[in-house]
Amino acid sequence: xxxEALVAGLIVVGGVFTLIGSFGLARLPDFYxxxxxxxxxxxLGAGALILASMLHFSTQESVLNLHEFLIIxxxxxTAPVSAHLLARAALVRRVDSVTEGSDTADGHxxxxxxxxxxxxxxxxxxxxxxxxxxLATDGP
Amino acid sequence: xxxxxxxFGIACIGLxxxxxxYRLIAGPDAVDRVVALDTLYxxxxxxxxxxxxxxxxxxxxxxxxxxxxxxxxxxVTLAKYLRRGSIIx
Numbered sequence: 001x002x003x004e005a006l007v008a009g010l011i012v013v014g015g016v017f018t019l020i021g022s023f024g025l026a027r028l029p030d031f032y033x034x035x036x037x038x039x040x041x042x043x044l045g046a047g048a049l050i051l052a053s054m055l056h057f058s059t060q061e062s063v064l065n066l067h068e069f070l071i072i073x074x075x076x077x078t079a080p081v082s083a084h085l086l087a088r089a090a091l092v093r094r095v096d097s098v099t100e101g102s103d104t105a106d107g108h109x110x111x112x113x114x115x116x117x118x119x120x121x122x123x124x125x126x127x128x129x130x131x132x133x134x135l136a137t138d139g140p
Numbered sequence: 141x142x143x144x145x146x147x148f149g150i151a152c153i154g155l156x157x158x159x160x161x162y163r164l165i166a167g168p169d170a171v172d173r174v175v176a177l178d179t180l181y182x183x184x185x186x187x188x189x190x191x192x193x194x195x196x197x198x199x200x201x202x203x204x205x206x207x208x209x210x211x212x213x214x215x216v217t218l219a220k221y222l223r224r225g226s227i228i229x
Binding site: 004005007008009011012014015016018019021022023025026031034035037038042043045046049050052053056057060065067068070071074075078079081082085086088089090092093095 | 141142144145146148149150151152153155156157159160162163169170171172174175176178179182183185186189190192193196198201204205208209212215216219220222223
């Protein structure tokens with residue numbers, strides 16, 4: 001009975017997390033944010049669901065049934081790898097992001113896209129020392 | 141109790157797969173479509189596991205494992221192709 005409740009709870013949690021991951025994939029604004037949904041939420045949901053399946057079959061057949069652990073292991077190992085490869089591919093292809101122009105393919109900031117680029121560099125001017133303490137201000 | 145939870149889970153995964161197909165069709169760039177395919181195969185694995193619980197059989201395990209392995213290979217291949225324009229150098 002307790003195992004049954006645990007299996008049902010794991011199935012519900014896993015289904016909700018998988019749905020949240022796919023909802024994030026469909027609704028988030030740009031590619032780099034969209035990558036977060038499948039790699040985190042969907043992986044956790046799939047892990048919970050496969051754990052539920054393992055528990056269910058282990059209690060039903062009264063034999064420890066661990067071969068579905070292979071799927072969890074494989075998913076947990078491959079999800080970060082594929083997300084990393086896809087993020088690099090997107091950087092090479094210059095896919096737009098919501099914070100535009102902050103990264104290039106080689107991972108450096110592009111100075112021509114930063115705010116204030118093209119203006120002459122501001123020179124810090126030391127405030128003129130005065131004897132009057134009321135005129136001594138720290139800044140504008 | 142488990143049967144209700146399994147039906148709820150199958151409904152959630154079905155909705156998630158529909159959202160993935162939306163992203164697969166609407167994705168503005170090719171990498172978006174690859175991510176949609178990646179999520180779609182993970183959801184297919186989960187759906188197979190849930191159907192296995194529902195029908196009380198273990199025959200879907202091998203199919204789920206094969207989808208996990210082949211899906212990863214497909215995602216890596218597509219990512220390399222999108223990055224370099226060639227797969228084997």
